[in-house]
Amino acid sequence: MISRVPLRDEVYRQILAQLxxxxxxxxxxxxxxxxxxxxxxxxxxxxxxxxxxxREGVLETTLGRGFRVRPxxxxxxxxVGTILxxxxxxxxxxxxxxxxxxxxxxxxxxRRLEQTRGDVSTCLDLExxxxxxxxxxxxxxxxxxxxxxxxxxxRRYLAAYMQAAGRLSLSTLPHAKILKALAEGGADxxxxxxxxxxxxxxxxLESWTGRGPAVPA
Amino acid sequence: MISRVPLRDEVYRQILAQLxxxxxxxxxxxxxxxxxxxxxxxxxxxxxxxxxxxREGVLETTLGRGFRVRPxxxxxxxxVGTILxxxxxxxxxxxxxxxxxxxxxxxxxxRRLEQTRGDVSTCLDLExxxxxxxxxxxxxxxxxxxxxxxxxxxRRYLAAYMQAAGRLSLSTLPHAKILKALAEGGADxxxxxxxxxxxxxxxxLESWTGRGPAVPA
DNA sequence: ATTTTGAGTATTGTATACAGGATATCACAC
DNA sequence: GTGTGATATCCTGTATACAATACTCAAAAT
Numbered sequence: 001m002i003s004r005v006p007l008r009d010e011v012y013r014q015i016l017a018q019l020x021x022x023x024x025x026x027x028x029x030x031x032x033x034x035x036x037x038x039x040x041x042x043x044x045x046x047x048x049x050x051x052x053x054x055r056e057g058v059l060e061t062t063l064g065r066g067f068r069v070r071p072x073x074x075x076x077x078x079x080v081g082t083i084l085x086x087x088x089x090x091x092x093x094x095x096x097x098x099x100x101x102x103x104x105x106x107x108x109x110x111r112r113l114e115q116t117r118g119d120v121s122t123c124l125d126l127e128x129x130x131x132x133x134x135x136x137x138x139x140x141x142x143x144x145x146x147x148x149x150x151x152x153x154x155r156r157y158l159a160a161y162m163q164a165a166g167r168l169s170l171s172t173l174p175h176a177k178i179l180k181a182l183a184e185g186g187a188d189x190x191x192x193x194x195x196x197x198x199x200x201x202x203x204x205l206e207s208w209t210g211r212g213p214a215v216p217a
Numbered sequence: 218m219i220s221r222v223p224l225r226d227e228v229y230r231q232i233l234a235q236l237x238x239x240x241x242x243x244x245x246x247x248x249x250x251x252x253x254x255x256x257x258x259x260x261x262x263x264x265x266x267x268x269x270x271x272r273e274g275v276l277e278t279t280l281g282r283g284f285r286v287r288p289x290x291x292x293x294x295x296x297v298g299t300i301l302x303x304x305x306x307x308x309x310x311x312x313x314x315x316x317x318x319x320x321x322x323x324x325x326x327x328r329r330l331e332q333t334r335g336d337v338s339t340c341l342d343l344e345x346x347x348x349x350x351x352x353x354x355x356x357x358x359x360x361x362x363x364x365x366x367x368x369x370x371x372r373r374y375l376a377a378y379m380q381a382a383g384r385l386s387l388s389t390l391p392h393a394k395i396l397k398a399l400a401e402g403g404a405d406x407x408x409x410x411x412x413x414x415x416x417x418x419x420x421x422l423e424s425w426t427g428r429g430p431a432v433p434a
Numbered sequence: 435a436t437t438t439t440g441a442g443t444a445t446t447g448t449a450t451a452c453a454g455g456a457t458a459t460c461a462c463a464c
Numbered sequence: 465g466t467g468t469g470a471t472a473t474c475c476t477g478t479a480t481a482c483a484a485t486a487c488t489c490a491a492a493a494t
Binding site for chain 4: 006007008041042043044045063064065066
Binding site for chain 3: 223224225258259260261262281282
């Protein structure tokens with residue numbers, strides 16, 4: 001099966017990777033022409049990718065002033081985090097019970113997460129993967145897609161937090177709590193704990209950023 | 218204050234209006250060049266608007282084959298409806314108590330809804346507006362935005378349902394139930410009833426479409 | 435010294451051009 | 465009549481071009 005993919009999608013992935021690696025820092029201006037040159041394509045697919053990222057909330061755009069990486073703003077994090085907490089809890093409630101193979105994959109991911117030190121990007125990839133595996137059996141594809149696109153937002157905040165606060169790894173404790181609740185209380189109980197862990201995480205990040213923008217302009 | 222708006226946004230609104238009026242029927246192919254001619258702009262902003270609609274799920278796109286209006290598929294309706302039920306319930310829980318002026322605006326909308334007969338588009342506009350007013354006090358702007366973009370999906374199904382099944386108006390009974398629960402039981406109770414009404418509505422539409430695609434290809 | 439202003443440059447938003455692939459048409463074979 | 469293949473047209477995806485707006489920075493004015 002040969003796969004062809006629109007250039008705009010490939011460009012989207014590349015830009016997203018740069019954002020996640022921090023090459024494009026919050027607040028930085030994003031010029032389509034330089035990205036196009038760097039990626040060796042024309043401005044058109046680049047702009048299509050940028051418009052998509054803007055709609056997803058990672059970039060912001062002002063008419064005539066192009067794109068910039070949206071500055072971190074703890075209010076935004078709380079807004080998106082609240083939404084994600086509800087949606088991921090919903091996905092969990094809609095999922096069939098966690099079977100043994102998937103449980104083992106989750107535990108395997110947690111082990112790798114515990115061994116990773118100092119590599120922010122890898123940590124976040126593992127964290128994303130953990131969530132993906134936990135929810136992948138949910139039959140509501142549309143919901144999973146929505147969750148996937150929203151998760152980009154907290155990811156940026158976590159990255160900034162880990163780098164700035166010198167945290168070298170992510171705790172796997174929330175994961176364990178969720179799995180425990182799932183095993184003992186079923187989907188509803190797991191979903192409740194899931195949402196609760198989201199709130200806890202939000203509070204932790206907010207206590208770090210304090211009030212106002214996490215990264216001053 | 219003179220307001221300038223990107224062409225792509227204006228084009229987006231125009232195309233959406235055509236979709237809502239049924240000028241662009243489900244399954245129909247959408248050619249950017251003819252839309253561009255019709256609107257008197259170039260293909261570029263039209264394509265930007267179409268890509269956005271595709272990401273929002275109203276259109277679908279295959280590489281090299283352009284855009285088409287996504288055929289109605291009752292599975293999609295259930296997926297999006299479940300998400301919207303959860304999100305609108307969440308928005309309600311996050312909102313301050315409904316004050317009297319807003320309650321009156323809602324009742325006013327319901328009266329207009331009851332008087333409207335046979336004009337599907339007006340009915341749906343009023344229904345959208347009712348939801349918007351109910352939730353507008355929710356402080357989570359991001360959530361409201363997401364709800365707004367998702368609501369386009371069920372709107373298409375409602376339109377098809379009303380036209381095909383010869384329903385001339387929408388019932389305001391669900392609205393009344395929600396307001397009653399809100400008044401008597403507070404936000405949580407209202408949210409629960411909200412979600413329940415969503416499920417009821419989904420079931421009603423599904424019993425009409427039966428299994429499988431609502432509109433055969 | 436600070437603010438204003440204006441020419442020049444850079445960059446955006448939109449329009450147009452181009453190339454390759456997809457669809458349609460029609461002739462011909464079976 | 466149905467199926468197959470060549471060819472011609474159309475359309476999409478991408479690249480490039482253009483015009484208008486926003487930024488830069490230095491010189492003038494307050």
